[in-house]
Amino acid sequence: xxxxxxxxxxxxxxxxxxxxxxxxxxxxxxxxxxxxxxxxxxxxxxxxxxxxxxxxxxxxxxxxxxxxxxxxxxxxxxxxxxxxxxxxxxxxxxxxxxxxxxxxxxxxxxxxxxxxxxxxxxxxxxxxxxxxxxxxxxxxxxxxxxxxxxxxxxxxxxxxxxxxxxxxxxxxxxxxxxxxxxxxxxxxxxxxxxxxxxxxxxxxxxxxxxxxxxxxxxxxxxxxxxxxxxxxxxxxxxxxxxxxxxxxxxxxxxxxxxxxxxxxxxxxxxxxxxxxxxxxxxxxxxxxxxxxxxxxxxxxxxxxxxxxxxxxxxxxxxxxxxxx
Amino acid sequence: xxxxxxxxxxxxxxxxxxxxxxxxxxxxxxxxxxxxxxxxxxxxxxxxxxxxxxxxxxxxxxxxxxxxxxx
Numbered sequence: 347x348x349x350x351x352x353x354x355x356x357x358x359x360x361x362x363x364x365x366x367x368x369x370x371x372x373x374x375x376x377x378x379x380x381x382x383x384x385x386x387x388x389x390x391x392x393x394x395x396x397x398x399x400x401x402x403x404x405x406x407x408x409x410x411x412x413x414x415x416x417x418x419x420x421x422x423x424x425x426x427x428x429x430x431x432x433x434x435x436x437x438x439x440x441x442x443x444x445x446x447x448x449x450x451x452x453x454x455x456x457x458x459x460x461x462x463x464x465x466x467x468x469x470x471x472x473x474x475x476x477x478x479x480x481x482x483x484x485x486x487x488x489x490x491x492x493x494x495x496x497x498x499x500x501x502x503x504x505x506x507x508x509x510x511x512x513x514x515x516x517x518x519x520x521x522x523x524x525x526x527x528x529x530x531x532x533x534x535x536x537x538x539x540x541x542x543x544x545x546x547x548x549x550x551x552x553x554x555x556x557x558x559x560x561x562x563x564x565x566x567x568x569x570x571x572x573x574x575x576x577x578x579x580x581x582x583x584x585x586x587x588x589x590x591x592x593x594x595x596x597x598x599x600x601x602x603x604x605x606x607x608x609x610x611x612x613x614x615x616x617x618x619x620x621x622x623x624x625x626x627x628x629x630x631x632x633x634x635x636x637x638x639x640x641x642x643x644x645x646x647x648x649x650x651x652x653x654x655x656x657x658x659x660x661x662x663x664x665x666x667x668x669x670x
Numbered sequence: 671x672x673x674x675x676x677x678x679x680x681x682x683x684x685x686x687x688x689x690x691x692x693x694x695x696x697x698x699x700x701x702x703x704x705x706x707x708x709x710x711x712x713x714x715x716x717x718x719x720x721x722x723x724x725x726x727x728x729x730x731x732x733x734x735x736x737x738x739x740x741x
Contacts (some may be wrong), residue, residue, distance in 0.1 A: 348716070484709070541673045545709035552709070587676055590721060591713035 350524045353556040355422045355454035355476040357602065362521045367421075369398045373640045375422045375452075375608035376415040377621045380408055381435070382428040382443065382613055386458055387494040389571045390534055390562055396428065402613045404545045405438055409445045411611055414636040416449025423453045424608075426621050431457045431466060436601075440469065447473040454478060456532065459505025460498065467505075469514035478530035478558070479506055483539045484549055492538060493658065506553065515554060529555035535581055536562050536574040541585040547592035561622060606647045609640050619643055675704045679714055683722045690722060 356375075358367060374447060382395040403411075414421060415596065423446040430439055439455075446453045455470070456478040470477065479502055483489040489499035509515060509529065518526040531550040533539065539546070543559075550557035562576060589596050604619035612618070615629040617639045627642045679701070683690040692700045697715045706714070 484707070542707075544673065544676055544713055545707045548709035548713045552712070584673060587673065587680070590680075590724060591676070591710075591717070593721070595718075 347523075349520060349522075351464060351479055351551065351554070351556045351594050352524055352526050353454070353478075353558075354518050354526050354528050355424075355452040355531045356423065356530075356556075357526065359526055362524050362526055366531050369604055369607040371644070373418065373420055373607055373609050373643065375605065376412070376420045376636070377424040377426060377608055377610040377611045378408060378411065378442070379426050379428070379610065379621065380430070380438070384427055384429040384458075385432060385495075386429065386498060388480075388534075389492055389494060390536060390574055399511060399614065403611070403615060404503070405441060407615075408438075408442050410444060411451060411630065411636050412445045412451070412665065416451055417447070418485055418637060418640060420609075421451060423451045424452060424456070424621065426456045428613075429458055429460070430461065431462045432456050435556050436466065437544055443470070443473050443475060443653055452476065454530070456480070457505070458493070458498065458502055459509075460501040461494075462505040462508060464508050464511075467512045467514065469507045471509075471514045475514070476528040476530065479509075479555075480534075481506075481531040481546060481549065482533055482536075483542055484545055485542070488538055488542075492534075492536075496529045503582050510553065517554065525554075527554055527556060529553065530558055531555045532558045532560050534560045534562055535576060535584075537576045537580075540576055540580055540584045543588040547588040547595045551592055551594040557592075564626050609643045611636075611639070617642065619647060672705045675706050676710055676714070679704060679706075681720070683717070690719070693717065693722075696717060 350363070361367060380450060382392065383400060384391070384396050387393065387396070408607055415423065423442075425439070425442065438450065443453050443455075452474055454476045458480050459477075480493075481502065482492050483499070486499040490496055491503075504512075506529075514528045516528070520526065531546070531553070533543075533546050535543070547557045562574060603620070608620050610618045610621050610623060611630055612626075615631045616626040617628050617630055617633065618624065618626050627646055628639065630639050633639050633642065679693070683693050689700075693714070694717070697711075697717075699709050701714055
C-alpha cells in the first residue's frame, strides 16, 4: 500500500506515532516574512511588495522573535518571502535559522531555489530545515512564463537535485501508513497549470516530496493577470483527479486548517494568522512581544464566528478565488 | 498532457469491464493509445480496482474543497 507523504514542520513525528497535537488551543507555527523582495516576478505575486522598504524588521528583532517563539513552545518556523535563499541575504537567513535550530524549532523555508548552492543546502540540512520548492509547472515554457524569468524552471530543478543529495532528500521517519519527509513542492493553482495537477502530484511523489496546492491570491498581482483566473469547478475537478491518482499525496483533511494555529509576523511587524492573512490584528512592535501577538491571534481564532459557525470555507482565503 | 485523456481513461475503466481488466493487467500497452504525460501514465498504472470504483462515485472526496488543500 502506498504510504502517504507528510512534511516535517507542518506535520510532526509524534503524529505518526499516534499522538495528538493540540492545534485547537495553541500556537504551533511561527511564520516570519523577513522581506518580500525577490529575484523573480511571478505573475500572481505582489509586485508592489517586492522591494526593500524603510522600517523593516532588523536582524536583532527577527532573532528575538524566534527566540521568544522557542520559549513559548512554538514548534516550527516558516520562513517566507520574497525569496529567502538569496546570496546577498544568506548570512541573515543563517542567523535566523540558527536561532530556530538552537531553540529546537524545525524551520521550513519557501524558496524558488534559483540561488541555492550545495554549500547552502548542506548547511540547511544540518540545521533541521525542510525546504518548500515552488513547482508551478513541469513545462519549462509555462514555468518561465509564470515566473517571468527565463531559465527559472531549470534553476529550480537544479536546486531540487542539490537538496535531494543532502539529508533533506531522505525520509525522516515512517510508520506502516505514512512517511515524514523534508521536501515540499508547492503549486499555485491557476488556469495555466490546472491541466497538470495529476502530473505535478506524481512528480512530487517521484521525488519523495509532499505536494501542496496553494491558493491563487487575488490580493496580489493575479488580480491584474486575468489569464490566471481559474474557476472553482475546474480547480476542484482537477484536484479530485490528482488525489484519486496519487494516494501518496492524500491525507486526512482537518478542519479548521492547521494554519489557524499560526502567528505570522510580516516584514514591518504586522501580525496576522496565516501567511495569507492580510486582516492584521496589530503590530508586534506595538504589542511588545510575540506572546502578546499570540494572545491576540488566539482570541481571534477562537472567536465563535470562526468555530461555532464553521462552514468549511476559510475566512482568510474566501476572497482569493474567482468563482463562476 | 491532457486532463481530459485522464478522465476518459478513468471513465472507461469504470464502465467497461474489458477495458478495466486490460488497464489493471497490462496498462502500458493500453495507455500508449492516449495522449498522457509520463507522470499521468505512472499515476494511472498505480490504479487498483477499488480506486477505479471510487473514481465513479468519488464518495471519499465528496467533502474536498479548495480550502482543505493548504496542508
